[in-house]
Amino acid sequence: xxxxxLLKGSTDxxxxxxxxxxxxxxxxxxxEVERRSDGYFSMKEGTLYPALHRLERDGLIExxxxxxxxxxxRRYYAISNHGLQRLEQRRVEWLNFSRAVNMxxxxxxx
Amino acid sequence: MPSxxxxxxxxxxxxxxxxxxxxxxxSVLRELADHIEDHSSTLRERGVEPTEARAQAVRAFGDARxxxxxxxxxxxxxxxxxxxxxxFPSLFVAILFVSNRWLELEWIVGTAxxxxxxxxxxxxxxxxxxxxxxxxxxxxxxxxxxxxVSLGSTAHAAWxxxxxxxxxxxxxxxxxxxxxxxxxxxxxxALMAWLSRKDWIHAMLVVLPMALLSVAILAFDRGVxxxxxxxxxxxxxxxxxxxxxxxxxxxxxxxxxxxxxLAASLPLGFLLIxxxxxxxxxxxxxxALLIPxxxxxxxxxxVTLREPDTDERLEHSAWPR
Numbered sequence: 001x002x003x004x005x006l007l008k009g010s011t012d013x014x015x016x017x018x019x020x021x022x023x024x025x026x027x028x029x030x031x032e033v034e035r036r037s038d039g040y041f042s043m044k045e046g047t048l049y050p051a052l053h054r055l056e057r058d059g060l061i062e063x064x065x066x067x068x069x070x071x072x073x074r075r076y077y078a079i080s081n082h083g084l085q086r087l088e089q090r091r092v093e094w095l096n097f098s099r100a101v102n103m104x105x106x107x108x109x110x
Numbered sequence: 111m112p113s114x115x116x117x118x119x120x121x122x123x124x125x126x127x128x129x130x131x132x133x134x135x136x137s138v139l140r141e142l143a144d145h146i147e148d149h150s151s152t153l154r155e156r157g158v159e160p161t162e163a164r165a166q167a168v169r170a171f172g173d174a175r176x177x178x179x180x181x182x183x184x185x186x187x188x189x190x191x192x193x194x195x196x197x198f199p200s201l202f203v204a205i206l207f208v209s210n211r212w213l214e215l216e217w218i219v220g221t222a223x224x225x226x227x228x229x230x231x232x233x234x235x236x237x238x239x240x241x242x243x244x245x246x247x248x249x250x251x252x253x254x255x256x257x258x259v260s261l262g263s264t265a266h267a268a269w270x271x272x273x274x275x276x277x278x279x280x281x282x283x284x285x286x287x288x289x290x291x292x293x294x295x296x297x298x299x300a301l302m303a304w305l306s307r308k309d310w311i312h313a314m315l316v317v318l319p320m321a322l323l324s325v326a327i328l329a330f331d332r333g334v335x336x337x338x339x340x341x342x343x344x345x346x347x348x349x350x351x352x353x354x355x356x357x358x359x360x361x362x363x364x365x366x367x368x369x370x371x372l373a374a375s376l377p378l379g380f381l382l383i384x385x386x387x388x389x390x391x392x393x394x395x396x397x398a399l400l401i402p403x404x405x406x407x408x409x410x411x412x413v414t415l416r417e418p419d420t421d422e423r424l425e426h427s428a429w430p431r
């Protein structure tokens with residue numbers, strides 16, 4: 001599986017995890033993902049918005065226009081209760097998955 | 111502020127929906143334009159020359175118009191689980207008619223209770239999803255029914271007293287009758303006003319089941335059907351057809367088509383069950399069918415769009431040309 005395919009399956013969890021800390025707008029989310037992953041997660045910028053609006057449609061996040069600290073009017077996204085529950089579920093799934101893969105690939109024991 | 115004379119204009123209502131659609135599209139375009147502007151600004155701060163910064167930001171973003179079209183489709187189109195959940199309550203009511211359970215109190219109360227629980231849990235777990243409102247219409251119908259029966263019986267008693275007849279009612283009955291009737295109406299009207307400010311389609315998904323059930327009960331009460339079997343068959347077809355209409359409306363991507371389809375469903379439903387009806391009743395039922403249309407006309411005047419001035423911002427945005 002390519003890095004691109006790995007990213008495709010993980011973007012929802014990445015966005016939910018970031019938004020669980022504080023509301024952010026699109027460009028801010030993208031830069032934060034890049035910064036925290038040390039540039040590893042770098043996506044075509046336009047693909048961010050269909051993903052965000054899909055999460056909003058599914059009730060996992062909520063979008064709201066408001067003024068940023070810099071005085072610009074931006075569409076912020078905040079995680080919903082349903083989104084927090086989904087994030088917790090994804091965290092558990094990811095920890096189990098990564099632990100299992102790690103054990104098989106590196107031969108490590110839990 | 112529009113002139114009072116235009117309040118009765120259906121054209122104005124339609125225009126308002128067109129504007130809402132345009133504003134929704136502009137909201138998406140503006141969000142994407144903001145992103146390009148933010149990226150361009152970051153590059154300029156790093157010393158990139160403004161024209162080159164904007165060109166780089168546009169390239170990094172990709173095909174903005176394709177992205178905008180994707181976002182619009184996602185915003186307007188319900189997923190298949192949404193479609194199934196939206197159609198389910200109407201299909202279930204159709205099955206109640208087919209299976210001859212529609213006059214059994216435990217099934218009526220049970221259905222309303224389940225609709226109420228699903229609506230509340232749906233709002234709590236999933237937010238303002240279209241299917242939640244489809245259930246809410248059935249959940250609120252008992253409130254509307256109790257309100258109408260209370261007001262109707264109180265009005266009848268009042269008429270008896272005024273016309274010199276005797277009405278054996280104690281003061282508590284009068285208070286209860288008026289109180290329940292007014293409280294029910296206030297709850298429903300306040301909810302509809304709030305919903306219409308948020309989204310007309312959601313408001314229609316709530317209103318239409320209540321209107322269809324009212325029509326079905328009114329038709330039964332006035333003896334429109336010659337046999338119970340006829341009532342069952344016609345109402346089963348009515349609610350089955352309505353389930354298809356709701357499913358199609360939730361799945362459609364164009365807001366105006368959604369609204370047009372939902373608004374047409376009530377008169378079409380009336381046509382479906384109005385065979386053999388007398389002219390007086392037709393007038394009454396037609397008036398009832400006009401309620402959603404009236405809501406459509408009134409809604410633009412209570413809707414406050416809280417978006418910023420999109421025209422001005424788009425004019426000065428870094429939108430790629």
